Amino acid sequence: MDQTIIIADDHPLLLKGLKEFLNENGMNIIGEAPNGVQAMHLIETLKPDLAILDLEMPGMTGLEIAKHCQSKKLDTSIILLTLHKEVYIFHEAKNLNISGYLLKEFATEELLNCIQKVLSGQSYFSKKLLMNDAEDRNSLTGNLTPSEIKILRLIALGSSTKEIAEKLFIAERTVDKHRSNIINKLQLDKKHNALLIWAQKNKKIIF
Amino acid sequence: MDQTIIIADDHPLLLKGLKEFLNENGMNIIGEAPNGVQAMHLIETLKPDLAILDLEMPGMTGLEIAKHCQSKKLDTSIILLTLHKEVYIFHEAKNLNISGYLLKEFATEELLNCIQKVLSGQSYFSKKLLMNDAEDRNSLTGNLTPSEIKILRLIALGSSTKEIAEKLFIAERTVDKHRSNIINKLQLDKKHNALLIWAQKNKKIIF
DNA sequence: TGCGCCATACGTATTTACACCTATTTTATT
DNA sequence: AATAAAATAGGTGTAAATACGTATGGCGCA
Structure with a gap:
């Protein structure tokens, strides 16, 4: 070599x-x-x-x-x-x-x-x-739709709503709505940045 | 030997x-x-x-x-x-x-x-x-003032500016100003939530 | 076929986070 | 005592995140 x-x-x-x-x-x-x-x-x-x-x-x-x-x-x-x-x-x-x-x-x-x-x-x-933690993942993100998971991952990687919209070629409002739905499904606090914090913490699980 | x-x-x-x-x-x-x-x-x-x-x-x-x-x-x-x-x-x-x-x-x-x-x-x-992470801490948070460190910790714990202001009995604007200063000192991106994300990531260092 | 879920989209409003600016008072340090 | 540094407070403005609505087209399944 x-x-x-x-x-x-x-x-x-x-x-x-x-x-x-x-x-x-x-x-x-x-x-x-x-x-x-x-x-x-x-x-x-x-x-x-x-x-x-x-x-x-x-x-x-x-x-x-x-x-x-x-x-x-x-x-x-x-x-x-x-x-x-x-x-x-x-x-x-x-x-x-x-x-x-x-x-x-x-x-x-x-x-x-x-x-x-x-x-x-x-x-x-x-x-x-x-091939790991398949269980953890399902228990937490099993309820999420494919689009929601996509968005959740982008959030975890630090993208803002605007950036996500651009990457996925959809309207910001749509991303907004998905965020809202994700927050509801995960039963997060209705607090600013709650979703961002969750995504950061659970990076290992959502990917 | x-x-x-x-x-x-x-x-x-x-x-x-x-x-x-x-x-x-x-x-x-x-x-x-x-x-x-x-x-x-x-x-x-x-x-x-x-x-x-x-x-x-x-x-x-x-x-x-x-x-x-x-x-x-x-x-x-x-x-x-x-x-x-x-x-x-x-x-x-x-x-x-x-x-x-x-x-x-x-x-x-x-x-x-x-x-x-x-x-x-x-x-x-x-x-x-x-003498724990004294070095790591200093290299990263050494420039920060005591108040700034207090606030940084509260941010890491998930407090919003408003909540921090209430907890420390100071004005929101003051907290705002401190956040701004912290961001400058740590040379973070001038991006929304950059400070929050940093604080979450570096929890182990700032405490 | 019809019901329900999903993704899409838009409107309005509120709360946060941050930038950039100035200014006063307190506290340290020399 | 003087100068520097820190903490405090405020003003103005922008961007972002979220809540709470409504609405439509697609798609699968009973």
Whole structure:
């Protein structure tokens, strides 16, 4: 493998383990960073083929790095490593240049496979991230209609009513009405931002 | 160092990093385990001088292992590694045979120091765990005035401007002004609810 | 066929959140 | 004692979120 890789993680032991593991498997690691800001800098200066990033890092998360790369039109492929099952990332990944997403827990089992796929232009997302919490989800969002769920997700991602309307090509008032219905179905307080707060808190469930 | 060590962590990359790091520093690792149950088994069979354990592991947590060791009167010293600042462990440690407690985040910086102390019979608890998130907090909320922090906390708890004004016996406009100042200091997007979302996300830091 | 659910859309009104501005009083710090 | 910083308060304006209505077309199911 002559393709270049950088890695970033704020946990030094994990960074070390990752580096050793990749080296043992013949990968060409040209840079490593202990936080998101430095990782971004490495990507900009070294322009590696692949960046393997921790999702949660101080300064800049792996997700934010992906967004920056996209807006700066850098063609570094990105694999995210995460500790917890943040399923919502999977959905964001569609709009971003994220090619892989793995749990650290299973990293060695799947990492090589993932890297190979990504370096050959494909993408790889750990199935273990997808098949979970089906129960929680149903108990909470089972009553919601498909449109309502769509809107709820956009709210969770930080979109305003206006933005949602634009994205879904429907009227703001319609979105408004859906919000209202969602609030009723979830029996939220009739308080300002109650829906927003709920969506933020329950990100993991609604995706 | 001829004293024997076993290590356990459910994250394979971290376990690898830890092993390499300790080997490089001349430690004598006689066993490693990917979960708590196997770690306990290693301790019972190999009777190492020291066990370096992840706090959160499937099957048996580092804390449970410590309890077992105590009840079985094994004199293996125990160092716990943790990802998150679970300060409550520190208080439990007094009643258990836990000799060290470190954040993975700072592990390399302090780990050798900690191991030396523990192997020589002393104990070592990361100060970063005690004087809590003082750094994180300062880096993020250090510029904030006491009033601003008060208000930020109320926002995180879901209070509206009106409610905050009532609780603090000040005018709504004053609260408004503080919100504005907080947003500026934290350099948040000038977007609706940006402050609310930030406060929700960073609950752990501002309290 | 008709009933009900859903998505769509619009109107009106209220409450919040925030920007940008000024100004006074209190409290610290030097 | 003087200067700086913080807390307080207010004005004006915009955008957003929600409540509470009504209304229509589509679609499935009894």
